[in-house]
Amino acid sequence: MRIRLLALALTAASAALPASAATTITFTELGLPNLTPVTNQYAAFGITAANFYQYSDPRDTFDGQGIALDGSSGTITFTGIVSAVSFDLLVVPDSPLSVSLLDSGSNLLETFDFPPSGPEATGSHAFTATGVKFFVVEGVDGRVGISTLRFTGGVIPEPASWALLIAGFGLVGTALRRQRLAAA
16 A cells, blocks of 8 residues: 555656657747737747747748748747757748857857858758757848747746645655654
8 A cells, every 4th residue: 555655646746747848839829910029929838039020921831920030130038948959941032041059158059050042942950959048040130030940848847737746745755654654
């Protein structure tokens, strides 16, 4: 009985811990109107943004929507530390693009440069860096778009997870106390 109670308590406690699941944001989830400034609307997905707006463009062969630069530089901030960052992009004619990953101290981890092209171009790129906090895009205002963003980690436990974790630890404590009292 004691072993079953202890196993149940440990299972409840471990179930409350967030997994480092992969997150994919297509920027279609919220149905934002075209040209809406994007700031914290995607916070529930693990990111906030500065200097981006929602776009809808048929040249985006992925899904026709995404976020575009509003200025020459934009930053996506992850709510936690992430890894395995990848993205799909749309670049309209003759627009250079540079994407950099930075850690929480704003130290450069990895960079991807997309040279100016003739016609519009779409493509994908995957980074290998870990410990990523910031995704910085530099390019030409309105001519560079991120259609899809994927990353692993950065999960912040929700209050229900904390409650389950505390309950699990309580069950572990109860099981250990009963075991100690039975031995005495």
